[in-house]
Amino acid sequence: MKYLFFDLETTGFSHTSDKVIEIAAAVYDEDLGEIIDTFQTFINPGVTISEKITEITSITNEMVKNAPTEQRGFELFDKFVKNYSPDVLAGHNIKSFDIKWLDVRNDRFNTNINTNITLVDTLEMVRATAKKGLLVGYNFTTKTGRPSFTLQNLMKYFELGEQNHRAIDDVLNNVVVFKKLTDLEKNDTSLGF
16 A cells, blocks of 8 residues: 655645645555655745744745746646555645645646545544553643644654654654554554653
């Protein structure tokens, strides 16, 4: 089974009025247990990237000035996705964020990335894993004391380093987090915990 993990970096939170500034994806072949290809492109949003977004993503206006337009970026992404015909779209918090952006761009740019296939959201996975008590020693919380399952915290928990909010790095790390969560669900002791 082929999973297409993907992530978008954007100029804000509105999937209708803000712009995408980076698209990244990794095709994970479950049968092989490895990533078989990756995709990454910056996108020139046609607007100035705010200092706050640059601070979060480390993506600067200089980095995107010669990048393809949002339409061209999504056409390239569409071609990449079609090349692999994934069985699953996957990512961290994709059901609440990335899929909405993708659906709007499919309509806007007449691309046809199928979002009606199986979706695997690692945010949902980790919440379910935590409810079963499988995240032994997980102590990352929000300011209000609720568990915080950000990709950054999961990377720390699984000792994968720091998150830098670049889409390609987030995608590659998300594949590892997915594999770790899957191993926990299978009660695999190879994690070393």
